[in-house]
Amino acid sequence: MSVPMIEIHDLTAGYKDSPVLRDINLTVSEGEFTGILGPNGSGKTTLIRALSGVLPVVSGMIRIAGHDIRGLSPKVRARHCATVAQKNPGLSGVRALSLVLMGRYPHVSFLGGYSDQDHQRAQEAMKETNSLHLRQRGAGTLSGGELQRVITAKALAQDTRLLLLDEAASNLDVARTLDLYELLRARNASNLTVLTVAHDLNLAALYCRRLVFLKNGSVAADGPTDEIFTSQILSEIYETPLAVAAHPLTGAPQAYLVPRA
């Protein structure tokens, strides 16, 4: 068996004196498409931050592609794992292409500049996210959705085998949201491991083959979408009645809100 892409053992992580995540155990194999779901404050963003190495591990262990994350330099870590953060950067004057090129940083040597190949990879990634026409625009002049596509291109340009996303679709309209998830599905089909935090239950159920529910900083449910996306589990986790029925076209389970009578 090959080395899992992500291994989390008894992880406790969070902020000073108040761990947000407690005793997390999770293994993600290469090529999985996993959604992280859960109520507000359940620790989804904290999990992404811990996995991307910017939040120190308090106790327990995170391995990315077999390497203890604490032993990896930021540069090596960034060759394994790219992250699309929830918050957009505050850079306003920088051109979109320069922003995407930053994703090539882990592949550039200390003295060298961005090579032709780096430029090529950046432009390919922009083409994939349908943002190539924005390349000369200043980041400050882009709409929220346009900027999100540029940021996604930056993560793809990083050329990693693992992609972490934190609410990447939050600024996007319906069509752009589908564009993004179709892109993730296509990249996943060519063996990119995708781990995405999602707010939209139904979107996650349409695209993710595995779902992990967090609640109060622990894993509340974890399994194949078809098996755990049930009315009972959802209602328990979100503490509100939710009905589940099959999608009329794809058959994927979809959740429906139930008005409180």
Added chain:
Amino acid sequence: MAAAVAFSVYAALFFGSYPLPAEAIHQAIAAMLQGQAESQELVIVRDIRLGRILLSFLTGAALAVSGGVFQGLLRNPLADPFTLGISSGAACGAALSLGLGWTLAGFSTLPLAALGGAFAAMALVLTMSRLAGDFSRESLVLGGIVVSTFLGAGIALIKSLNEESVAAIVFWIMGSFQGRGFEHVGLMLPYMLVGGTVVLLLARELDILGLGAEQAAQVGVSVGRARIGLLVGAGMLTAAAVSVSGIIGFVGLVVPHLVRMLIGPDSRPLLLFSALGGGILLLWSDVLARTILSHGAELPVGVVTALFGGPFFCLIMAKGRKA
């Protein structure tokens, strides 16, 4: 731009308190290039004028580059060595070294003392700002004002105890190149080269740090190391400039702003063009400072940069608000 630098250096040779006809200057330049015998004109053009011109150019370049680094690193358009109090720290260290007559194995400790002062002031301002909040624009500049006012008084005190005249103190606090030349170029150049090299090598990291510490770390930047390297490099540039000229304001603030408006925010070209622009600006400010008063009297060059830089900066701010 390079042509503008060459022209500026050449043209500035024609200005000075001792009147020399153009012919004599050209003869002196020819004599310099051919290594001919010493003459009075040659000494004036080379030792007095050229040395000072080069020194003012290098000082302006160092100040502008360090200003560009501080603005990018602290993500604060008001940051520069002067507003952050780092120039005052360097000047205070330099004044201490001069006042106490420190030497180290026969070498002048002036730039080293300036460096120590710059780092101490930097640490103080950053700590104050961190205690007051999260490196906000206001807390940084407030900290800078407090530190530079305090240290300015310290400089005046050191100089007074050392029985220097008030005029000399003013020239130190407002910055001046009076009586300075090649000797001082040699004094500051090593620090400037090291500091300049460090910040240029870290220019890409400086760009990416604009994403914020967390996202910069996610694309692979060693945030702590890059920040320290950039602070040390910019501090060395400030110390190099201040140790030979005193405190000169506005060059580090205005020049990177102007260059950013012209060529955009990518750090490497921004820093390079800021160096050239800052050099030219300070070179001509110094020409003005030494020729504007009659009878051979001089203005502190910091007076010139502040008189031009202040209103100019207001213009930039007003324009930036509209855009």
